[in-house]
Amino acid sequence: MPTDRYTLAHWGSYRAEPGPAGEVAALRPMTDDPAPSALGQSMLGAQRDSARIGQPMVRAGYLEGGPASRAGRGAEPFVPVDWDRATRLVAAELDRIRGAHGNRAIFGGSYGWASAGRFHHAQSQLHRFLNVAGGYSRSVNTHSHAAAEVVLPHIIGSTDGMGDNHTPWSLIHDACELFVAFGGLPEKNTQVSAGGVGRHLVPEWLDRCRDAGVAFVNISPLKSDIAARVAAEWLPVRPGSDTALMLALAFVLETEGRADHAFLDRYTTGFDRFRAYLTGAADGIVRDPEWAAPLCGVAAEDIRALARRMAGARTMISVAWALQRADHGEQPIWAAVALAAMLGQIGLPGGGFGFGYGCSNRVGNTDPAMGWPALPQFRNPVDSFIPVARLADMLLHPGAPFNYDGRALRYPDIRLVWWAGGNPFHHQQDLNKLIAAWRRPETVIVQDSWWTATARHADIVLPCTTTLERNDLGIAKAEPHLVAMHRLCAPFGAARSDYDILSQIAGHLGLAEAFTEGRDEMGWVRHLYDGSRTVAAARGVELPDFETFWDRGLARFAAERAPEPLLAAFRADPGANPLNTPSGRIEIFSETVAGFGYDDCPGHPAWFPPGEWLGAASKAVGALHLISNQPVTRLHGQMDNGAVSLASKIDGREPAAFNPADAAARGIAAGALVRLFNDRGACLAGAVISDDVAPGVVQLATGAWFNPEEPGRIGALDLHGNPNVLTRDLGTSQLAQGPVAHSALVLAEPVATPQKPVTAFDPPPIQPI
Ligand SMILES: Nc1nc2c(c(=O)[nH]1)N[C@H]1C(S)=C(S)[C@@H](COP(=O)(O)OP(=O)(O)OC[C@H]3O[C@@H](n4cnc5c(=O)[nH]c(N)nc54)[C@H](O)[C@@H]3O)O[C@H]1N2
Numbered sequence: 001m002p003t004d005r006y007t008l009a010h011w012g013s014y015r016a017e018p019g020p021a022g023e024v025a026a027l028r029p030m031t032d033d034p035a036p037s038a039l040g041q042s043m044l045g046a047q048r049d050s051a052r053i054g055q056p057m058v059r060a061g062y063l064e065g066g067p068a069s070r071a072g073r074g075a076e077p078f079v080p081v082d083w084d085r086a087t088r089l090v091a092a093e094l095d096r097i098r099g100a101h102g103n104r105a106i107f108g109g110s111y112g113w114a115s116a117g118r119f120h121h122a123q124s125q126l127h128r129f130l131n132v133a134g135g136y137s138r139s140v141n142t143h144s145h146a147a148a149e150v151v152l153p154h155i156i157g158s159t160d161g162m163g164d165n166h167t168p169w170s171l172i173h174d175a176c177e178l179f180v181a182f183g184g185l186p187e188k189n190t191q192v193s194a195g196g197v198g199r200h201l202v203p204e205w206l207d208r209c210r211d212a213g214v215a216f217v218n219i220s221p222l223k224s225d226i227a228a229r230v231a232a233e234w235l236p237v238r239p240g241s242d243t244a245l246m247l248a249l250a251f252v253l254e255t256e257g258r259a260d261h262a263f264l265d266r267y268t269t270g271f272d273r274f275r276a277y278l279t280g281a282a283d284g285i286v287r288d289p290e291w292a293a294p295l296c297g298v299a300a301e302d303i304r305a306l307a308r309r310m311a312g313a314r315t316m317i318s319v320a321w322a323l324q325r326a327d328h329g330e331q332p333i334w335a336a337v338a339l340a341a342m343l344g345q346i347g348l349p350g351g352g353f354g355f356g357y358g359c360s361n362r363v364g365n366t367d368p369a370m371g372w373p374a375l376p377q378f379r380n381p382v383d384s385f386i387p388v389a390r391l392a393d394m395l396l397h398p399g400a401p402f403n404y405d406g407r408a409l410r411y412p413d414i415r416l417v418w419w420a421g422g423n424p425f426h427h428q429q430d431l432n433k434l435i436a437a438w439r440r441p442e443t444v445i446v447q448d449s450w451w452t453a454t455a456r457h458a459d460i461v462l463p464c465t466t467t468l469e470r471n472d473l474g475i476a477k478a479e480p481h482l483v484a485m486h487r488l489c490a491p492f493g494a495a496r497s498d499y500d501i502l503s504q505i506a507g508h509l510g511l512a513e514a515f516t517e518g519r520d521e522m523g524w525v526r527h528l529y530d531g532s533r534t535v536a537a538a539r540g541v542e543l544p545d546f547e548t549f550w551d552r553g554l555a556r557f558a559a560e561r562a563p564e565p566l567l568a569a570f571r572a573d574p575g576a577n578p579l580n581t582p583s584g585r586i587e588i589f590s591e592t593v594a595g596f597g598y599d600d601c602p603g604h605p606a607w608f609p610p611g612e613w614l615g616a617a618s619k620a621v622g623a624l625h626l627i628s629n630q631p632v633t634r635l636h637g638q639m640d641n642g643a644v645s646l647a648s649k650i651d652g653r654e655p656a657a658f659n660p661a662d663a664a665a666r667g668i669a670a671g672a673l674v675r676l677f678n679d680r681g682a683c684l685a686g687a688v689i690s691d692d693v694a695p696g697v698v699q700l701a702t703g704a705w706f707n708p709e710e711p712g713r714i715g716a717l718d719l720h721g722n723p724n725v726l727t728r729d730l731g732t733s734q735l736a737q738g739p740v741a742h743s744a745l746v747l748a749e750p751v752a753t754p755q756k757p758v759t760a761f762d763p764p765p766i767q768p769i
Pocket residue numbers: 111112113114115120121122143144145325419420421422423424426427428429447448449450452464465466467498628629630635636637638702723724727741
């Protein structure tokens with residue numbers, strides 16, 4: 001028996017202290033983690049709570065009436081069934097749908113964060129299974145940074161500086177003088193990295209940068225988006241207006257002779273077109289600071305001063321992913337690259353641009369980029385996809401045309417929706433629209449460990465084990481260790497791993513051998529580890545054999561990439577190292593994008609007022625801009641049922657933060673319950689009052705489990721505080737069709753207590769068979 005046993009989560013690596021009767025007594029952060037996240041301490045309580053699902057469940061109406069009963073989705077009680085019955089039901093329905101409508105009618109995109117662990121990665125499991133069964137309609141891009149993912153390759157030929165290959169913190173520490181942070185550098189977000197964290201390094205880097213004299217400017221509606229100890233200057237920008245501010249900064253650089261034209265000439269294309277837009281030569285509108293000030297709420301002289309400071313220092317232009325989860329979210333990305341190009345510091349240590357600092361622990365680390373093996377998913381023979389956030393539109397409008405990145409596409413006609421490892425009733429904007437859309441498919445299958453809102457809106461619920469209940473291989477990207485993720489406790493009730501669930505279904509379809517390749521859980525863990533050993537060996541890193549690794553619990557290695565500025569090779573020799581753009585250069589004007597002819601995404605960075613924002617003349621009296629940012633206390637909806645998140649609630653509701661003046665004007669007292677509402681929906685929340693919130697803004701983190709007071713009824717009050725009853729479900733533009741969570745206005749009013757209690761963590765009504 002190994003002495004120490006470990007596990008890995010998106011928020012940290014932990015050593016497990018065994019408790020009595022095969023339980024875990026405590027999860028201790030690793031001793032080499034300088035700033036462990038509190039989120040780990042939510043795991044044990046959530047593991048055995050009232051929201052866990054212990055048995056397969058079928059919606060009562062579905063069991064009797066099958067797909068014809070779908071209007072009852074989300075409203076009816078569930079009936080417990082055994083695994084044999086549940087998996088046979090699923091296999092028969094899959095077979096029926098693919099026979100009658102083809103595999104294209106199956107939506108298996110299944111977007112979501114799932115859990116850390118290379119083998120039990122829910123989406124990889126489901127995609128592999130569905131590919132073996134003939135394929136599925138899928139989703140592309142992420143909720144995190146869809147707009148950037150699509151536009152950035154048109155500008156710099158890749159997503160470098162957004163997903164990977166950022167200028168590392170060490171070079172910011174060494175060389176940066178001015179760090180201009182649009183959307184701040186919220187340490188709360190650096191608690192996590194997709195796939196796992198070993199050491200939380202960002203807080204330490206911020207301290208070191210401050211001590212080295214880096215000056216930080218926090219351009220954000222929330223002062224708290226940079227830790228107070230960094231003593232950043234705060235420019236409380238009006239939400240959704242950063243592009244106007246960036247254009248005015250660019251205007252000052254150009255018209256005051258501070259733009260680096262040698263850089264622009266050698267490394268970029270299309271600046272003249274952008275220049276004509278800035279100066280008004282193109283359309284008569286001069287984008288100077290006087291033009292931008294009333295749009296963005298930053299005084300013209302402050303814009304001028306910032307532009308001059310930026311031109312006089314080694315400046316990093318940092319843009320949080322949040323800015324592009326908004327109407328025309330492509331634009332702040334493009335404008336930031338143009339601005340950085342005008343400063344001429346792209347490719348230099350500590351200068352240029354970067355998207356995602358403060359959004360994840362990994363961004364700015366020196367990523368070893370080992371190319372670790374993942375569970376093979378085979379090939380999807382079905383060529384049908386949607387941009388991830390267009391889920392409700394797809395379900396509502398089968399066959400309808402839409403544009404995406406230069407392609408004219410149509411939504412598939414979906415009959416079966418299957419989700420494992422994601423929570424669309426958390427992540428999708430405009431949940432009341434989703435409820436309507438979700439009634440369209442004939443069957444909905446959900447695999448999750450807990451009664452999330454998505455599980456409650458399923459026909460067939462297949463309960464899965466958690467990380468702590470199964471064996472896995474943990475490899476956190478950009479971290480120098482592999483974790484032997486031992487099964488630390490017995491599964492809850494009859495819960496099974498996604499792999500076991502899908503293996504059994506594959507068996508009913510005669511596909512067991514193809515799906516499993518004859519391996520069981522430990523066979524796969526060993527197989528993936530052996531593959532990892534080979535990958536490591538090719539990079540000169542020797543990992544121990546499997547038995548030794550599994551017994552020790554950890555394999556540490558040393559392999560950091562040498563710190564290099566983003567696009568350094570391109571800067572050094574643009575002829576030998578061209579970018580993967582049509583011109584080989586940075587495209588400040590893109591003929592490709594212009595050629596798409598989209599009126600909402602032209603060929604260069606441009607200002608478009610958001611569909612909803614505080615600058616709108618038509619806004620309702622008293623409207624506040626909703627910032628539904630990432631939560632401090634959990635990962636999206638994950639661990640909302642854990643101790644850390646529960647402790648933050650007010651009367652069981654999610655806290656909503658107001659500026660003191662806005663609270664006073666509405667008669668909202670600290671700790672009072674409020675109703676947030678607009679014409680899309682309404683929710684309750686508990687009021688927090690803080691000078692850290694800019695006037696006109698209300699902050700309600702995403703992730704409180706959706707808790708409609710009347711399940712299944714469109715427009716029912718959400719008792720808990722899920723901001724997605726208030727957000728808008730539209731594409732950023734025809735280019736990326738990304739989500740626009742951050743472009744929403746709401747009204748707020750105090751409500752009397754008591755209100756109906758939150759029941760999100762109680763199971764739905766269960767009907768004996
Ligand atoms: N308003 C607003 N909305 C947003 C955002 C925002 O900022 N504002 N952010 C957006 C962003 S960036 C993102 S990435 C999305 C996140 O949206 P999601 O990734 O969908 O959110 P999670 O809560 O992480 O959902 C993961 C689900 O997988 C389940 N799960 C975990 N492990 C396993 C497993 O092994 N097997 C199975 N079957 N299930 C498992 C968890 O219990 C959980 O229910 O939300 C988006 N939505």
